[in-house]
Amino acid sequence: MSDNIQLEKIDDYRWRIPKSYKPGMRVPGLIYADEKLLKSIYQDRALEQVANVAFLPGIVNNSLAMPDIHWGYGFPIGGVAATDIEEGGVISPGGVGFDINCGVRMLRTDLKYDDIKDKLKDLVYALFSNVPSGVGSKGDIRVSAKEERQILVKGAKWAVENGFGCQDDLECTEEFGAVQGADPEAVSERAYERGKAQSGTLGSGNHFLEIQVIDQLYDSRLCDEFGLDLGQITLMIHSGSRGFGYQICEDYVKNMVHCLQKYNINVPDRQLACAPVNSTEGKLYLGAMRCAANYAWANRQCLMYLARQSFEKVLGSSWQKLGMHLIYDVTHNIAKIEKYTIDGKEKNLCVHRKGATRAFGPDHPALPERYKKTGQPVIIPGDMGRNSYLLVGTKKAEEETFGSTCHGAGRVKSRTASTRTTNLNTLLKELESKGIIVKASGRNTLVEEAPSAYKDVNDVVNVVHNAGISKRVCRMRPLGVIKG
Amino acid sequence: MKNYEVLEHTADIGIRVKSSSLEGLFRNAGLAITDISTEKQKTQYPEKHKIVITQKADNVEELFVNWLNELLSVSSAEALIFEDIKISQITENFVDAIAIGSDMRNYKTNVEIKAATYHQLKVQKSGSLWQAEVIFDV
Numbered sequence: 001m002s003d004n005i006q007l008e009k010i011d012d013y014r015w016r017i018p019k020s021y022k023p024g025m026r027v028p029g030l031i032y033a034d035e036k037l038l039k040s041i042y043q044d045r046a047l048e049q050v051a052n053v054a055f056l057p058g059i060v061n062n063s064l065a066m067p068d069i070h071w072g073y074g075f076p077i078g079g080v081a082a083t084d085i086e087e088g089g090v091i092s093p094g095g096v097g098f099d100i101n102c103g104v105r106m107l108r109t110d111l112k113y114d115d116i117k118d119k120l121k122d123l124v125y126a127l128f129s130n131v132p133s134g135v136g137s138k139g140d141i142r143v144s145a146k147e148e149r150q151i152l153v154k155g156a157k158w159a160v161e162n163g164f165g166c167q168d169d170l171e172c173t174e175e176f177g178a179v180q181g182a183d184p185e186a187v188s189e190r191a192y193e194r195g196k197a198q199s200g201t202l203g204s205g206n207h208f209l210e211i212q213v214i215d216q217l218y219d220s221r222l223c224d225e226f227g228l229d230l231g232q233i234t235l236m237i238h239s240g241s242r243g244f245g246y247q248i249c250e251d252y253v254k255n256m257v258h259c260l261q262k263y264n265i266n267v268p269d270r271q272l273a274c275a276p277v278n279s280t281e282g283k284l285y286l287g288a289m290r291c292a293a294n295y296a297w298a299n300r301q302c303l304m305y306l307a308r309q310s311f312e313k314v315l316g317s318s319w320q321k322l323g324m325h326l327i328y329d330v331t332h333n334i335a336k337i338e339k340y341t342i343d344g345k346e347k348n349l350c351v352h353r354k355g356a357t358r359a360f361g362p363d364h365p366a367l368p369e370r371y372k373k374t375g376q377p378v379i380i381p382g383d384m385g386r387n388s389y390l391l392v393g394t395k396k397a398e399e400e401t402f403g404s405t406c407h408g409a410g411r412v413k414s415r416t417a418s419t420r421t422t423n424l425n426t427l428l429k430e431l432e433s434k435g436i437i438v439k440a441s442g443r444n445t446l447v448e449e450a451p452s453a454y455k456d457v458n459d460v461v462n463v464v465h466n467a468g469i470s471k472r473v474c475r476m477r478p479l480g481v482i483k484g
Numbered sequence: 485m486k487n488y489e490v491l492e493h494t495a496d497i498g499i500r501v502k503s504s505s506l507e508g509l510f511r512n513a514g515l516a517i518t519d520i521s522t523e524k525q526k527t528q529y530p531e532k533h534k535i536v537i538t539q540k541a542d543n544v545e546e547l548f549v550n551w552l553n554e555l556l557s558v559s560s561a562e563a564l565i566f567e568d569i570k571i572s573q574i575t576e577n578f579v580d581a582i583a584i585g586s587d588m589r590n591y592k593t594n595v596e597i598k599a600a601t602y603h604q605l606k607v608q609k610s611g612s613l614w615q616a617e618v619i620f621d622v
Contacts, residue, residue, distance in 0.1 A: 044494045071494040073603035073619055098598040098621045193561040243560045246598045246621075250553050257546065257602065270602035414492045415595070415622065444594040 002047035007031065007038070013467040017051050017063075024266060025054035030062035032401075032467050037067050037459055040412045044071035046078070053081050055267045056274060058089025060342050060349065064401055066356050067463040068410030068455060072097075074271030077355035077411075080404045082340070085277045085348045090265065092274035093252040093285055095352035096335050100249060100289055101296035102207075102240030103331035105173070105304060106379045106390060108226065109311075110323030111233040113213050113479075119314055120211070121437055124480035126310040127209055128439040131303060132201040133484040148196065149184045155294030156329075159301035169301060171368045173329040174358060177297045179336070183287025188251050191288075195244025195295060201303075206449055207484045208381075209307060210236045212388060212476035222392060222473045225374050226327055234476055235324070236388055237303050238381055240333065245292035252285040277337075277350045286335070293334055300329055327390065328377035332357045332407035340402060351402045359393030359405040359470045378470050382409045382457030384438065384449060384481045385431055389461050390473040397469040405470040409457040418453035419444060431481075440483035449483060488516040491617065497597070498604070498619040507571045509607070509614040510548065510579060514555050514569045517620075522565050522591040529587035533564055537581045544576040545607045548616055551579055552600035563588040595622050 007015040010030075015038065017029030029050040033041055041047060046069045053075055054063040060082055069078030074094035083089025116123060143151065151158045156177025159165055170177045212234045217223050228234075241248075256273035259265065259281050265274060275281040304326065308319035315322060335352045342349075360366055360376040367376055375392035382388045386409075397403050413421075427450050431438055440446050464470045491498030499516050503509040537554050541547035559566060564585030571581040598621040607616040 046494075073496065073601035073621060077495055094601075190557055190561060194557065246560075247557060250557065250599050253602070254550065254553070258542075270605070273602070411495045414494055415497060416490050416492060448595070 002042050002045055005047045005051070013463050017047065019054070022051050024268070025051055026056070027054050027059050027062050029054055029065065031065040031069065032463055032469065033067045034459070034463050037455065037463065040455055041069055043412070046071045046076040049074070049076040050079060052268045052272060053079055053095070056081060056083060056090055056092065056272065057265055057276070058083035058085070058087045060084050060347070064404065066404070066406040067460045068355070068406045068408055070410045070412065072354065074269050075352070075354040078406065079354045080352065080356045080401060082349040082351045082402045083277065084342070085337070085350055088276050089350055090274035091277045091282045091285060091335055091350050092272055092352065093249050093256060093289070094271045094273060095354050096249065096289060097333045097354055098246045098249040099240035099333055100245035100292035101331045102333040103174075103296060103300065103329060104236060104238045104379045104381050105300050105329035106327045106377070107235040107304065107307075107324050108228060108327055109233045109235070112231050113233065116233055120480055122314045123211060123311065124437045124439055124482065126314050127307060127480070128482050130310045131209060131306045131482065133441045133482060145192070148192065151298045152184045152187065152291035152294050153182050154178055155297040156301040159298045159305070164302050164305035169304070169326045171370065172326040173297060174331055175297070176368070177301065178294045179290045181287060182290035182294050183284070184291055186284040186288035187248060187291050191244050191247035191251065194247045195242065198242040198244065201242060201299070207239045208384065209303070209482040210384070210388070210478050211480035212236055212478050214474050215387070215477045216475040218472035218474060222374055226377070226390070226473065228390070228474055235307055236379070236381055236476070237300055237307065239296070239300055239303055241292040241296035242299065244295050248288045248292045252288065255281060256285070289335060293331065296331070297329065328379060330357050330379050338402065349402065351404070353404055355407045356404045357407045358403055359391070359397040359401070360403045361393050361395035361398055364398070375471070378405055380406060380408060380457060380461060383451040383454040384478055384483070385434065385436065385451030386477070387457055388476045388478070389457065390476070391461065391464070391470040392473055393470055394468055401469050405464045406460050409454040409460055411453055412455050413453040415448040415453070418450050419447050422447040422450040422452065436478050436481060438481045438483065445483045486519065487512040488519070491619070493619055496619050497595070497622050498617060500615065500617045502613060502615045504612055504614070506544070506576070506614055507574050509616055510551055510574060510581075511569045511571055513548070513552060513616060513618065514566065514583070517552065517555060517597055518566055521595050521597050522593050525590060525592050527586070527590050529590055531587065533562070533585045535562065535564070535583045535585060537583050538579070540578045542577065545605050547577060547579060548607045548618065549600045549602060549605060552618065555583060556597055556599060558583070559585070565591045597622050
């Protein structure tokens, strides 16, 4: 509970934790939420974590929280913090998380609901058998040790070069599928061991692959630009860097716990362990984290290849003929070095997005030509029973939130509480009544991931849209769900 | 009876373990990982694998997190589920143990534990009882 925190209302969608709340806070906390979402936010300790993040050396403007914020470890999930590198700003592995570059990609198709309604079950089963999922799942895409190092540097480009996609896919991926500056030498042998054989695997927990249908359009001009219309079938893939990323985070949290004393850093939670970005430890982590980020982009590229293959098999047509083009791929667990103007000066900041999505507006230099006019596509998955969204980034996000927005619905109920209160058969019936077919690897995954365990993504998106830090394009509802 | 309690956490899973000895505390916490994340199925691969786990740290809390993370990491890298743990030597700064693992394919996995975290970590001795609380990222 966060009852002891008195928030100051700025407007209907912005709330402040004053710097005076806790001695040691370097900046205020700024929470994007409305009155309804605040009620659930108050129920756990996420707000305290927003205040804790404000202790990080070099943090600028605000410790930010998106409306899907919930209690994490160290950083809240849904937290954004930027530190000024030239002013001793730090990087914190806990501010990225164990699943480095956990992210989501969305594909369009030329198919309409009527084209697949009789084949939906076949598609779900084909995806389930073709895409390895579940804990410790191993993929058919095997690579040599030498190739694994190439994946860490080339990311999704490695996958495309090996026949798992096309050049267009790279243009439609954040960082064009590979962040620069990956340093395979900064990766432990154990991380390599944990990562091998997991390329092209979905993973477990909240990771999923969904067949969706567009059920609402918000901006017809933008929908036209993206080639999207009502009733059109889309696909969404949510996965990350698997055991490879977990090990890198673990290695560097362990290392950076000792940096707190070395660099005289005072933080209220050891999981916020950090080091100056420009220190040896900071640079090594950044190099290793980028390897995991690239591994995840290669992974999602391989997953998309397997998904396209499944559609080809069931529908008897090539993915190109089915119009299965990638709209965009975004990461929501990462630290990036980005330029912003702070107090009139251009600064290099280390932007941590822990459960938050980059949301650059039109004309941003990081965007491919095709999205310069629209702004960056932002993909927001919801729970398996309600909706998901396509949004675009805005200039306002660049001004206010270091170009960031929400990343999903956000949990509201613990896994144990969800398991206690959800009956599997009732849940399956409820999903069936909505026309949703589900296949899952883990027995417990479905009840743990029940829609009632999440906030309503519609409420979350409503806040980021009305606050102007991203803009609604269209909404999807799930038809077929594959869970890890 | 379970040798641990589950603590509520919105996104992740916390546990509380107790024991009259540090050795028992570490063993109970290590085996709690197996209990939370897996369910035994029919044994198809009966071979047992003995893995030496050695960790050191500046204090008992860091040692506890390092220990749990090493178990998780080896379990994932070797595709093993640890069914028993024999601690050969333990102090507040050092642990040396043998973890006995069974092939992961003998188990159904319920939840993937990614790592143990320092968030709200507690390892304390009160009277003659050791108690620890830790939150796992799942």
